[in-house]
Amino acid sequence: MADEVEQGRDLDRVAAFSDGVFAIAITVLVLTLDFPKFGAARPIDEILDGLWKPVLTYFLSFYVIGVYWFAHHRMWHFIHRIDSTFIALNMLLLSFVAIMPFPTDLLGDYGDTGQATIIYAVTVAATGLASVAVWWYAARENRLTKRDMPEGFRSRMIVRGLVAPVVFLVSIPVAIFDPDLAKLCWLLVIPVRIATMRNYGNVYEM
Amino acid sequence: MADEVEQGRDLDRVAAFSDGVFAIAITVLVLTLDFPKFGAARPIDEILDGLWKPVLTYFLSFYVIGVYWFAHHRMWHFIHRIDSTFIALNMLLLSFVAIMPFPTDLLGDYGDTGQATIIYAVTVAATGLASVAVWWYAARENRLTKRDMPEGFRSRMIVRGLVAPVVFLVSIPVAIFDPDLAKLCWLLVIPVRIATMRNYGNVYEM
Amino acid sequence: MADEVEQGRDLDRVAAFSDGVFAIAITVLVLTLDFPKFGAARPIDEILDGLWKPVLTYFLSFYVIGVYWFAHHRMWHFIHRIDSTFIALNMLLLSFVAIMPFPTDLLGDYGDTGQATIIYAVTVAATGLASVAVWWYAARENRLTKRDMPEGFRSRMIVRGLVAPVVFLVSIPVAIFDPDLAKLCWLLVIPVRIATMRNYGNVYEM
Amino acid sequence: MADEVEQGRDLDRVAAFSDGVFAIAITVLVLTLDFPKFGAARPIDEILDGLWKPVLTYFLSFYVIGVYWFAHHRMWHFIHRIDSTFIALNMLLLSFVAIMPFPTDLLGDYGDTGQATIIYAVTVAATGLASVAVWWYAARENRLTKRDMPEGFRSRMIVRGLVAPVVFLVSIPVAIFDPDLAKLCWLLVIPVRIATMRNYGNVYEM
Numbered sequence: 001m002a003d004e005v006e007q008g009r010d011l012d013r014v015a016a017f018s019d020g021v022f023a024i025a026i027t028v029l030v031l032t033l034d035f036p037k038f039g040a041a042r043p044i045d046e047i048l049d050g051l052w053k054p055v056l057t058y059f060l061s062f063y064v065i066g067v068y069w070f071a072h073h074r075m076w077h078f079i080h081r082i083d084s085t086f087i088a089l090n091m092l093l094l095s096f097v098a099i100m101p102f103p104t105d106l107l108g109d110y111g112d113t114g115q116a117t118i119i120y121a122v123t124v125a126a127t128g129l130a131s132v133a134v135w136w137y138a139a140r141e142n143r144l145t146k147r148d149m150p151e152g153f154r155s156r157m158i159v160r161g162l163v164a165p166v167v168f169l170v171s172i173p174v175a176i177f178d179p180d181l182a183k184l185c186w187l188l189v190i191p192v193r194i195a196t197m198r199n200y201g202n203v204y205e206m
Numbered sequence: 207m208a209d210e211v212e213q214g215r216d217l218d219r220v221a222a223f224s225d226g227v228f229a230i231a232i233t234v235l236v237l238t239l240d241f242p243k244f245g246a247a248r249p250i251d252e253i254l255d256g257l258w259k260p261v262l263t264y265f266l267s268f269y270v271i272g273v274y275w276f277a278h279h280r281m282w283h284f285i286h287r288i289d290s291t292f293i294a295l296n297m298l299l300l301s302f303v304a305i306m307p308f309p310t311d312l313l314g315d316y317g318d319t320g321q322a323t324i325i326y327a328v329t330v331a332a333t334g335l336a337s338v339a340v341w342w343y344a345a346r347e348n349r350l351t352k353r354d355m356p357e358g359f360r361s362r363m364i365v366r367g368l369v370a371p372v373v374f375l376v377s378i379p380v381a382i383f384d385p386d387l388a389k390l391c392w393l394l395v396i397p398v399r400i401a402t403m404r405n406y407g408n409v410y411e412m
Numbered sequence: 413m414a415d416e417v418e419q420g421r422d423l424d425r426v427a428a429f430s431d432g433v434f435a436i437a438i439t440v441l442v443l444t445l446d447f448p449k450f451g452a453a454r455p456i457d458e459i460l461d462g463l464w465k466p467v468l469t470y471f472l473s474f475y476v477i478g479v480y481w482f483a484h485h486r487m488w489h490f491i492h493r494i495d496s497t498f499i500a501l502n503m504l505l506l507s508f509v510a511i512m513p514f515p516t517d518l519l520g521d522y523g524d525t526g527q528a529t530i531i532y533a534v535t536v537a538a539t540g541l542a543s544v545a546v547w548w549y550a551a552r553e554n555r556l557t558k559r560d561m562p563e564g565f566r567s568r569m570i571v572r573g574l575v576a577p578v579v580f581l582v583s584i585p586v587a588i589f590d591p592d593l594a595k596l597c598w599l600l601v602i603p604v605r606i607a608t609m610r611n612y613g614n615v616y617e618m
Numbered sequence: 619m620a621d622e623v624e625q626g627r628d629l630d631r632v633a634a635f636s637d638g639v640f641a642i643a644i645t646v647l648v649l650t651l652d653f654p655k656f657g658a659a660r661p662i663d664e665i666l667d668g669l670w671k672p673v674l675t676y677f678l679s680f681y682v683i684g685v686y687w688f689a690h691h692r693m694w695h696f697i698h699r700i701d702s703t704f705i706a707l708n709m710l711l712l713s714f715v716a717i718m719p720f721p722t723d724l725l726g727d728y729g730d731t732g733q734a735t736i737i738y739a740v741t742v743a744a745t746g747l748a749s750v751a752v753w754w755y756a757a758r759e760n761r762l763t764k765r766d767m768p769e770g771f772r773s774r775m776i777v778r779g780l781v782a783p784v785v786f787l788v789s790i791p792v793a794i795f796d797p798d799l800a801k802l803c804w805l806l807v808i809p810v811r812i813a814t815m816r817n818y819g820n821v822y823e824m
Contacts, residue, residue: 020229023638033720062713102239226435301474308445432641507680514651
């Protein structure tokens with residue numbers, strides 16, 4: 001009933017809303033850096049001493065949200081219509097993206113505890129699973145996707161999307177015994193992602 | 207006087223501004239999660255102890271703002287021009303949406319008190335009533351809406367839009383005597399919304 | 413040299429950036445409401461006692477930023493190209509808009525002092541003057557504006573744009589003697605704005 | 619494979635995401651102004667005493683982010699396609715932009731220390747170098763840029779882009795001995811930028 005142009009505008013608004021949440025969540029990460037309040041109440045050395053871990057965690061979460069945003073962006077390239085279930089799943093994904101600054105703050109300040117490490121890993125894994133769920137729902141039997149998707153794109157998106165959740169879920173039992181080893185596990189995401197990537201010189205094929 | 211294309215761009219800017227406020231308000235909700243300040247000044251167990259209620263409240267408010275955003279999005283689909291009164295009503299709606307993080311924070315931290323419960327319910331109801339007012343103003347006698355709206359869409363939007371305000375207003379006297387029972391009342395929104403929904407496989411009919 | 417379509421996209425990006433700053437500033441206002449930190453550390457009654465003034469101030473600033481956003485939006489309707497000076501003036505305007513949450517917070521918490529009242533009035537006046545400067549630069553001899561502007565629109569935008577700065581500047585000496593009387597002065601904006609408004613049923617004429 | 623229109627929409631989404639991060643980072647700067655918490659707990663004079671340096675730093679960082687945003691905007695004007703490396707470099711740039719509020723806050727509160735001055739200078743320099751890297755990657759041998767770029771635009775963008783990083787890097791050893799002198803060095807950016815600017819009356823040539 002709605003013509004194609006209208007669908008285009010509606011799609012764009014949902015994309016813009018999603019981009020907005022991604023952009024805000026990624027920028028709010030800076031608030032985890034323990035802004036000094038009311039001027040020089042504490043010596044600056046005390047502030048700087050505790051700074052390296054929060055800063056590292058800031059860049060880690062910036063990378064994580066950036067990767068999820070890029071996956072969303074790439075997925076959206078092949079979406080040509082939306083329905084209520086898609087929007088609900090997308091909101092679920094966004095609710096995990098938007099909460100990321102909190103586990104980031106916990107990890108930056110309490111990174112040596114198992115609790116903070118597990119909460120961070122759970123959040124990253126949940127975000128990744130929600131991201132895969134959005135794509136799986138949209139792409140299954142071309143429900144909401146364009147017909148001109150490159151061969152194998154659908155399944156490769158799912159395989160690549162599962163890399164981070166699997167790695168972070170595996171790190172959870174590790175974190176109970178050794179939080180630092182769990183963090184080393186996370187680095188596995190990078191080589192595995194590179195190994196599963198095929199670069200045809202076009203961002204929208206993987 | 208202004209041609210149709212210009213109206214399109216102006217409409218899009220108001221929509222983008224509204225989407226921005228919705229997206230920022232929904233993402234700022236994370237700041238209600240009591241970020242620990244200045245590293246490990248308090249033991250992590252103390253922080254985690256108080257965490258479940260704020261996290262639940264976070265998802266509740268994410269859902270509430272998400273539902274109002276989606277109603278706004280669906281309404282906008284049938285708006286074809288705007289005037290000053292519409293923009294003023296829309297700003298009133300946005301002022302309630304943007305304040306949501308505050309009652310969310312109150313409810314997360316003081317959820318067992320009648321005061322926090324009532325303030326939350328009042329805010330959700332006010333947002334819903336403002337949302338209905340925007341639509342009522344726009345759709346009355348097709349003042350600002352497109353002529354090709356599906357039959358009955360106008361009134362169904364109003365009926366569905368009133369579900370949340372009525373439920374939350376009813377919960378206010380309940381909250382004076384039993385704040386937890388008031389929160390159970392809120393859950394009524396979900397079955398009532400589902401009962402009033404008709405799904406034609408198209409997001410823009412209900 | 414750049415074709416019209418390109419100018420359109422560039423204009424849209426500057427508009428979107430400006431809208432973003434307006435939308436974020438207006439939403440960040442909620443952070444002035446003294447979010448309780450770390451759960452129920454203070455009794456809720458103590459929090460609510462101090463709440464009415466910050467909430468009133470929140471709505472005041474929401475209205476102020478909203479009015480300036482709408483003026484910006486209306487102005488933009490008639491801009492058809494931009495240059496470096498325009499962008500610099502626009503950034504100056506945005507820097508005042510973005511700082512609004514701070515005087516808002518001061519006014520909400522220290523509204524009975526002359527200092528907070530004056531800082532608020534100065535910020536609102538500076539924002540208004542920057543807004544007029546942007547328009548004056550763009551519209552003078554049709555430097556950046558479209559030729560099909562309605563007769564008298566240029567000067568009426570300036571007259572209306574000066575209402576708030578004049579009223580808030582006048583309130584500054586008043587605030588030295590009586591901060592509450594200064595706030596009453598601010599209300600003059602509303603009748604004067606209405607008196608200078610002409611409503612032709614089209615948002616883009618005044 | 620993807621047609622030109624699709625590339626246009628994808629480009630626009632990356633631009634919009636980048637604009638979002640710039641707009642949010644620039645607006646979050648206001649949070650460095652030490653919002654008073656819980657009403658009049660401290661006398662207003664104490665708050666105002668410490669205010670001038672944070673306010674000056676706010677406008678400095680607003681200017682810095684504004685200049686980088688404008689460079690990004692101007693660069694984008696000549697981008698006609700994107701690839702994964704470009705997006706990765708752009709994300710690196712955005713991660714430095716988004717962190718700016720933190721060194722801004724440090725500088726506002728601890729501006730008389732060498733540490734805060736150096737951290738600020740390092741951040742500004744890193745942001746500038748990332749900005750140049752994005753452009754260098756895109757424009758080298760017209761990899762991602764349009765063919766109708768004005769003669770010399772490519773190299774002038776790089777030269778102008780290096781002004782701020784060079785000045786801020788040079789200020790670092792100075793800051794070890796005299797933090798205030800280092801800040802005076804920063805002012806060199808303005809005359810050097812003006813000297814390297816050529817204004818043809820068109821924003822997109824420099």
